[in-house]
Amino acid sequence: MNIRLSAPAQGFLLLAPAFLVYSVFAVYPMLDVAGLSFMKWNGLTADKQFVGFGNYLYVFTQDTVFWQAVRNTILWTLMSVIFPPAIGFALALALNQNIPGRSPLRALFYLPVVIAPIAVATIWRWMYDPFFGLFNATLTALGLERLIQDWLGDRNVALYAMFVASVWQTVGFSLVLFLAGLQNVSQTLVEASRIDGAGRFQTFRYVTLPALRPSIAIVLVLSVINSLKAFDIVYGMTGGGPAQSTQMLALWAFTQAMQLGDFGRGAAISVVLLLITIAIVIPYLRWTRSHEGAR
Amino acid sequence: MNAFASAFRQPGLDRIDPILVILWAALIAIAAVWIAPFVFIVFTSLKANSTVMGSSAFSPPTSLEWANYSGAWARGRFSTTVLNSAVITTVKVPLGLLISAMAAYALSRIRLPGGRALFLLVLFGTMLPFQVMLAPLFTLVNGFGLINTKLGIILPYLAFGVPYQVFILHGFFSEVPKELSEAALVDGASHFTIFRRIFLPISLPVLAALLILDFVATWNEFAMALVILQDNGAWTLPLGLMSFQSQFQSDYGQLNAAIVMTVLPATIVYLIFQRYFVSGLTSGAIKE
Numbered sequence: 001m002n003i004r005l006s007a008p009a010q011g012f013l014l015l016a017p018a019f020l021v022y023s024v025f026a027v028y029p030m031l032d033v034a035g036l037s038f039m040k041w042n043g044l045t046a047d048k049q050f051v052g053f054g055n056y057l058y059v060f061t062q063d064t065v066f067w068q069a070v071r072n073t074i075l076w077t078l079m080s081v082i083f084p085p086a087i088g089f090a091l092a093l094a095l096n097q098n099i100p101g102r103s104p105l106r107a108l109f110y111l112p113v114v115i116a117p118i119a120v121a122t123i124w125r126w127m128y129d130p131f132f133g134l135f136n137a138t139l140t141a142l143g144l145e146r147l148i149q150d151w152l153g154d155r156n157v158a159l160y161a162m163f164v165a166s167v168w169q170t171v172g173f174s175l176v177l178f179l180a181g182l183q184n185v186s187q188t189l190v191e192a193s194r195i196d197g198a199g200r201f202q203t204f205r206y207v208t209l210p211a212l213r214p215s216i217a218i219v220l221v222l223s224v225i226n227s228l229k230a231f232d233i234v235y236g237m238t239g240g241g242p243a244q245s246t247q248m249l250a251l252w253a254f255t256q257a258m259q260l261g262d263f264g265r266g267a268a269i270s271v272v273l274l275l276i277t278i279a280i281v282i283p284y285l286r287w288t289r290s291h292e293g294a295r
Numbered sequence: 296m297n298a299f300a301s302a303f304r305q306p307g308l309d310r311i312d313p314i315l316v317i318l319w320a321a322l323i324a325i326a327a328v329w330i331a332p333f334v335f336i337v338f339t340s341l342k343a344n345s346t347v348m349g350s351s352a353f354s355p356p357t358s359l360e361w362a363n364y365s366g367a368w369a370r371g372r373f374s375t376t377v378l379n380s381a382v383i384t385t386v387k388v389p390l391g392l393l394i395s396a397m398a399a400y401a402l403s404r405i406r407l408p409g410g411r412a413l414f415l416l417v418l419f420g421t422m423l424p425f426q427v428m429l430a431p432l433f434t435l436v437n438g439f440g441l442i443n444t445k446l447g448i449i450l451p452y453l454a455f456g457v458p459y460q461v462f463i464l465h466g467f468f469s470e471v472p473k474e475l476s477e478a479a480l481v482d483g484a485s486h487f488t489i490f491r492r493i494f495l496p497i498s499l500p501v502l503a504a505l506l507i508l509d510f511v512a513t514w515n516e517f518a519m520a521l522v523i524l525q526d527n528g529a530w531t532l533p534l535g536l537m538s539f540q541s542q543f544q545s546d547y548g549q550l551n552a553a554i555v556m557t558v559l560p561a562t563i564v565y566l567i568f569q570r571y572f573v574s575g576l577t578s579g580a581i582k583e
Binding site: 004005007008010011012014015017018019021022024025026027028029030032033036043091094095097098099100105107108109110111112114115116117118119122123124125126127129131132133134137138141168176179180194200225228229231232235236250253254257258263266267270271273274277281284285 | 304332398413418419424427430434461562569572
């Protein structure tokens with residue numbers, strides 16, 4: 001071939017496959033979900049009716065499960081932003097010290113992250129088994145029979161029981177990001193502050209912590225985003241039950257559309273979740289960009 | 296004990312720091328809690344059902360019940376699901392990485408009209424939850440007549456893999472010194488040649504890290520597979536495990552054998568390629 005394409009033409013050719021597949025299978029469904037949220041549609045027939053804000057009105061005023069899902073999603077997100085990052089942070093600080101066996105310990109704490117969430121759900125369901133599971137067996141062995149629960153069958157306990165499984169799976173993720181952040185803490189500065197007579201806590205407070213600020217921001221934002229889309233673990237552990245006590249927005253949007261056959265209502269719930277996510281993501285992206293520019 | 300010879304000491308100090316010893320003991324205790332689920336699962340997977348119900352949850356299996364594995368393999372249709380997962384992953388992961396690398400190269404090294412806007416569109420995608428689009432995704436794939444097909448799941452997987460990979464590779468390519476590609480451009484090489492001959496080879500470590508991360512993500516994906524692969528002949532491993540759990544959940548030994556078999560491939564890949572996971576994750580997150 002002797003025909004030379006211009007540089008932009010070559011560029012667009014290189015871009016084309018990725019952008020084509022991204023536009024069709026990621027961007028289009030997102031726009032489609034917004035459009036569907038104003039329609040009445042069962043997902044199968046050609047019969048689509050425009051109903052304006054009807055689906056939103058229904059979801060906000062009549063769908064009690066929706067509000068239960070909102071409450072659970074908020075609670076789940078709050079817990080996910082506090083516990084796994086805090087535990088990951090503490091473990092990272094400890095693993096950053098001069099102690100033997102650091103790499104195997106780090107590998108072990110990270111291992112649950114690479115396991116399929118649906119397998120984590122299955123593993124923990126079995127551990128919560130009321131008759132032969134690890135939890136109730138441990139409590140019996142310790143003579144604490146009165147603490148025995150039907151962990152996933154009791155609507156006051158199920159959400160928290162599920163959250164413990166999620167902590168086990170996600171701590172490693174925060175841990176690894178914090179450990180990487182700790183590599184950026186200047187050792188010279190740490191030693192200098194020691195020599196100047198700063199104690200452990202002061203060195204941590206005035207040297208380590210400021211250097212970790214970007215890592216902390218990233219871990220918190222990623223924790224919020226990941227917890228908003230909780231799906232696999234809920235589907236696999238409780239399916240939203242008992243009595244919708246563990247229902248969450250992502251799963252309820254799926255259930256409305258794919259199982260109850262109301263694509264419009266499902267889409268309206270999706271849009272709510274999408275807007276919440278965007279409201280968190282956009283300020284974060286702005287913050288990172290201004291942060292980059294400031295350097 | 297060589298590992299202990301210099302451990303537990305603060306930098307520059309000779310004496311053992313007691314606080315570090317206490318910290319270490321605490322870490323070991325937490326590690327024991329962290330590993331307990333794995334031990335429990337493996338133990339149960341090797342026990343007969345009567346033993347599960349009759350013995351303590353912590354007791355190691357006395358006679359190894361390997362039949363649980365062959366039983367679970369057959370009842371869980373693992374020969375089908377493993378094959379489906381393997382085909383989907385082997386096609387999707389390298390192909391996705393290639394198209395992402397091409398796009399990242401174009402966005403970072405070629406001045407394109409609207410390039411900035413396209414990059415922002417991608418950046419936005421890294422944060423989008425595909426979980427909210429399961430129903431429209433089903434409609435779309437159904438419209439193409441691709442429900443229950445490998446192509447029908449590979450295309451959305453490619454789409455949702457693009458943003459993170461383009462973002463990471465864009466960051467990496469942007470740091471490559473201009474001189475490296477300019478000399479080649481002056482010599483009359485096209486961007487295709489520069490991408491293939493210069494940029495792909497120098498980015499092998501990053502590509503390896505992304506490859507491993509994406510392998511695990513694709514292997515483990517559940518929600519999209521759930522809506523698109525509805526026929527049990529098309530199921531992937533996670534779908535097979537889910538169905539096994541709902542059908543045979545009181546067959547404890549076999550259920551746990553099924554869990555072990557589902558989790559094992561990703562675990563092995565992780566243990567072998569550990570350092571790539573860390574670099575793949577952190578190169579994106581800790582850039583600034």
